Amino acid sequence: MATIGQIVFYRRCCRHLCQDPGSSSHNNNMAALSRSRHRWKRIKCLHVFSRNLTGKFDYDLLVVGGGSGGLACSKEAAQLGQKVAVLDYVEPSAKGTKWGLGGTCVNVGCIPKKLMHQAALLGSAVKDAQKYGWQISGTVCHDWPSMAEAIQNHVRSLNWGHRVQLQDKKVKYLNLKGSLVDEHTVRGVTKAGKETILTAKNIVIATGGRPKYPTNVPGAVEHGITSDDLFWLRKSPGKTLVVGASYVALECAGFLTGIGLDATVMVRSMALRGFDRQMAGLVTDYMESYGTRFAWNSVPKRVDRLSSGGLQVTWTLAQSGEELKDTYDSVLWAVGRAPETKALGLDRLGVELNEESGKIIVGADESTSVPNIFAFGDIGEGRPELTPTAIKAGKLLAHRLAGRSAELMNYDNVATTVFTPLEYACVGLSEEEAEKRHGKDGIEVYHAFYKPLEFTVAERDAGQCYIKVVCERGGDQKILGLHFTGPNAGEVTQGFAMGLQCGATYSHLLQTVGIHPTCAEEVVKVHITKRSGLDPTVTGC
Numbered sequence: 001m002a003t004i005g006q007i008v009f010y011r012r013c014c015r016h017l018c019q020d021p022g023s024s025s026h027n028n029n030m031a032a033l034s035r036s037r038h039r040w041k042r043i044k045c046l047h048v049f050s051r052n053l054t055g056k057f058d059y060d061l062l063v064v065g066g067g068s069g070g071l072a073c074s075k076e077a078a079q080l081g082q083k084v085a086v087l088d089y090v091e092p093s094a095k096g097t098k099w100g101l102g103g104t105c106v107n108v109g110c111i112p113k114k115l116m117h118q119a120a121l122l123g124s125a126v127k128d129a130q131k132y133g134w135q136i137s138g139t140v141c142h143d144w145p146s147m148a149e150a151i152q153n154h155v156r157s158l159n160w161g162h163r164v165q166l167q168d169k170k171v172k173y174l175n176l177k178g179s180l181v182d183e184h185t186v187r188g189v190t191k192a193g194k195e196t197i198l199t200a201k202n203i204v205i206a207t208g209g210r211p212k213y214p215t216n217v218p219g220a221v222e223h224g225i226t227s228d229d230l231f232w233l234r235k236s237p238g239k240t241l242v243v244g245a246s247y248v249a250l251e252c253a254g255f256l257t258g259i260g261l262d263a264t265v266m267v268r269s270m271a272l273r274g275f276d277r278q279m280a281g282l283v284t285d286y287m288e289s290y291g292t293r294f295a296w297n298s299v300p301k302r303v304d305r306l307s308s309g310g311l312q313v314t315w316t317l318a319q320s321g322e323e324l325k326d327t328y329d330s331v332l333w334a335v336g337r338a339p340e341t342k343a344l345g346l347d348r349l350g351v352e353l354n355e356e357s358g359k360i361i362v363g364a365d366e367s368t369s370v371p372n373i374f375a376f377g378d379i380g381e382g383r384p385e386l387t388p389t390a391i392k393a394g395k396l397l398a399h400r401l402a403g404r405s406a407e408l409m410n411y412d413n414v415a416t417t418v419f420t421p422l423e424y425a426c427v428g429l430s431e432e433e434a435e436k437r438h439g440k441d442g443i444e445v446y447h448a449f450y451k452p453l454e455f456t457v458a459e460r461d462a463g464q465c466y467i468k469v470v471c472e473r474g475g476d477q478k479i480l481g482l483h484f485t486g487p488n489a490g491e492v493t494q495g496f497a498m499g500l501q502c503g504a505t506y507s508h509l510l511q512t513v514g515i516h517p518t519c520a521e522e523v524v525k526v527h528i529t530k531r532s533g534l535d536p537t538v539t540g541c
Ligand code: FAD
Pocket: 064, 065, 066, 067, 068, 069, 070, 087, 088, 089, 090, 091, 102, 103, 104, 105, 106, 108, 109, 110, 111, 113, 176, 177, 178, 179, 206, 207, 208, 209, 227, 248, 340, 343, 344, 376, 377, 378, 379, 384, 385, 386, 387, 388, 390
């Protein structure tokens, strides 16, 4: 049997020979190749090598990673007539949680998260319902195992659906952990350690990322969980400390509060870094009034298991250095995500990585520094970590690799929603970023506080329901950014995102007639500028 090392060595020699004929390295390579040829005679599985050198591969396209992006790319490529295989393998979490085909979004991300968010929203709806005349006798309480089982069953049905779709679309699904041998070869390993070598004209890496644990907090891995575990817990996590203050942390703490648990968010610097500061403040203000606790400017120090079974967390206050402790049933680390590029063997091939993030450096066409190897989705440096971008980028890449189109992914003006108790959606620039690019006098900010109609009878506080439209100040007042907090924020914002793609201006917004009575109509009515200092509270109908 040829070892992987022998195959790589032999191929490298051949590649160099082809690239630099006549050079001194060419001569060295010739000598190396001749030595290698000698050794090669003893190699039995010559078919792997010869098939590749004659340009015939097992597949046109091998996709490593069957998540949002990898599945979309492989199915699209197969529909365009390419011979495709997708490798997907889930390494169990540090706590031993594992799941099926479909990647982060389906199993441990968007889908279970949104469903748990829905469970929490229903809790608020039950409270509202009484104001609307519903007679609810007895206490209404939430049962985690019922929710978890229903959501997990739905996720399993999605896993199954993905397998069926791959079969229908003639994509070969391989439950193998992939690593790259060279620019045409992938080594796949089963759970039991059985190895398969696969070759393809092009290789696409879409292996996403996994939650990180802090490296300097004793007890963090031993006693803590991550979002990879939370959605698969059979028992309620109970009183939970959520460490981190971005999307994952706030969304998880939000739905935990909403289903009646005691949840605390530990923030070391700021909430929702990178988002519009004013909007981030509204999101956390609402959460505080909703019952989520916040430990601001706090840095976790250690986690210890008490004899009572609880977890004692020690943290320090960033400014004073004062040390504080509290006891929780669960500690959820939501301190960011990291790709597992090491396991892919990319260093051997010279695929360039960002040293800090470990992500793959990619061009506008998702190419890496090595020909025939492409990467996109969460593993791509600088790409938004969002499912729809991974799906769209994957489909476009499939078209380009099949020679059907040259269209590149447009990563501008991608809308997003943070599914916190009061949802926040946005598209385009934050006020700070717009100011940085256009100057304070170069932008006009239109804004309004509004009251969702459904909040009125329910007597809910609407103090954080707010709209902000950031425009260029001159010319047609092109819209640079649009921000919305309120019910169904994602549903409201999706259509406006198309407007931004089309280059919408403030006058386009004003020309648009609202749909009454909705929250979305408030967006097309914004007319008070921040500069004017007028009260932006919307009153009346
Ligand atoms: P992934 O979906 O992560 O898929 C990668 C796949 O590759 C995985 O199945 C992995 O197991 C597999 N793999 C890894 N290494 C190997 C290997 N060596 N061999 C074979 N297989 C391998 N985005 C949104 O747009 N909206 C949301 O509401 C949203 N909510 C989220 C909530 C949470 C809690 C999290 C964590 C993320 C959320 N995201 C959301 C982000 C979204 O899930 C990701 O951006 C998206 O899944 C990225 O897709 P991907 O294809 O790049 O990678």
